[in-house]
Amino acid sequence: MSTTTPPEIEPGRPVTPQVPAAPRRRPVRRRGERGPLGAALLHGGLVVASLIALAPVAWLFYLSLGPDKEDYLHPGGIAGKATFSNYSFVLEHTGFLDWFKSTMIVALGTTLVGVLVAATTGYAVSRMRFPGYKQLMWVLLLTQAFPIAVLIVPMYEIFSELGLIDTYWALILVNCTTAVPYSAWLLKGYFDTIPFEIDEAGRVDGLSPFGTFFRLILPLARPGLAVAAFYNFITAVGEVAFATTFLLDDSKYTFAVGLQTFVSEHDAQWNFMAATAVLIAIPVTVFFYLVQKNLVTGLTAGGTKG
């Protein structure tokens, strides 16, 4: 792009206006600028989309303020009698705190195991080529794509035999089937961004490959480890199918199961459900926003670089 703009440029096109436009033409716009109509359309479109994105969440919050379980049918009435009583009821008279504990145990367990097991593999597939490399990458990719229907029946059988049904371990182990390959995949993407020269320097100075990994690369990869951990955590919190099937005792339910208990075929306590949903959603959402940017890069980078 070293050429200069040719002097005989047609005015009226949205080109950098080095040449003063003829006085009676409409003013030439700079790159990326819009007329008032364009700007209005753009903002209009984004406002509508944002409202659609926001509405269900906001609605849930609004309904959680209505004290009666039929209030969702007459939302207009809620504004007059808004109260936080649902929240105190949920905290005091339901299993909310038990569910919180279970969710934390399962999610933190999954996170820890997933990242610990996957870290060295992520490094190995980022730096080394060995027979079986392609097959391993293929397995790592395919395991993440497993539909829950593939593993749920045999897992249920195996856990019944081992007496692990209705324990946190069952859930942690099952979650690891996706957390481990995913973390390995994501960490590989992160290790790829750390220059090879660091490894080479370490090797020249006499470190073994393990030494290089643990002393040089691992400390540098902390942000990558954090992203993998966050993602495992969020996925584990949101896991529904296995938790619904493997947990029987309602004091061991995770949030994803507990929330379902408000709505049965016979009775639906929508007001408590909404309050619980809001209580769950706030921390998870805040957490998500903190790591959101890295998450997207991690998810797509792993895939494109292969």
Added chain:
Amino acid sequence: MTVAIDRATGKRRGDRAPRPGLGQRVRNGLQKYWYAYAMIAPVVVVLGVLVGYPLVRGFYLTLTDANSLNSARTIGVNHIDATYKFIGLDNYQDILFGPTAYDRFWSHFLWTVFWTVACVALHYTIGLGLALMLDQKLRGRTVYRLLLVLPWAVPTFVTVFSWRIMLADSGALNQLLGALHLPQPEWLEDTFWQRFSAIMVNTWCGVPFMMLSLLGGLQSIDSSLYEAAEMDGATAWQRFRHVTLPGLRSVSSTVVLLGVIWTFNQFVIIFLLFGKNSAPDAQILVTWAYALGFGQQPRDFAQSAAYGVLLLSILTVFTSFYFRWLKRNDQLAV
């Protein structure tokens, strides 16, 4: 000891020595690559135990007539041994070609395909549209971005319930439609509207991921390409068609693959939107397989597992063809 770090430049030596025998090769390989194998060992072991073994076990189950009445189980202190027996490929035969196979498998299969295609197409087009809008210079971009990511940020099992309240018979959406004097469909009762709502909710949940990935892709396109195109007199459409779309290729091929896999496997939305035992016609294969295995009495473990194996085969075939197709078009460096 040879270097364990190999930049994998892809160079191959042309004149190789004759291939040594198998034992020799294994020994050489171990000596040369033991670092790598030691490092991948944890994952290989964990996946072998947690995925490999259940997979084999599950495949064996599909060859039996296991259900919750003849499986091994413990009632109180009594342990009852499994009594199911080997029946070969009968389950597959029954699912694919047996009587009422259309109602049980093929109708769900067609609906799953439609659901996947429709959802991914909607995710992609809406996501791309929003990404293009967010890529402009405008005031409040960060605020829009934060709001638009919300459906991804809030856990799905929470938002699905919110939709369920809104879509209920006299819920918010129908009240709104009523106020506008528009027809008020029975979102969660009528088959067509059940399917419609499922796609709608899934679209709502899945757009943010596409939007953010594509936005990242858009921002990585070199702006000098646009300048050059403008210089050559390209219209906005031509710039989009010949600069933006090709620039998004590698991101697109990845997110479309992820989107297809996630949508095909999407369990939470349909499971929670319709509750446990309603809407049989709106079940995609994953939720249908779950319903067979855990949503009825007696639980049909064998057929449920057989559905699982079929699902996995469909996904594997699709993924390999997709990769082959990408490779041929040189869009992915795998």
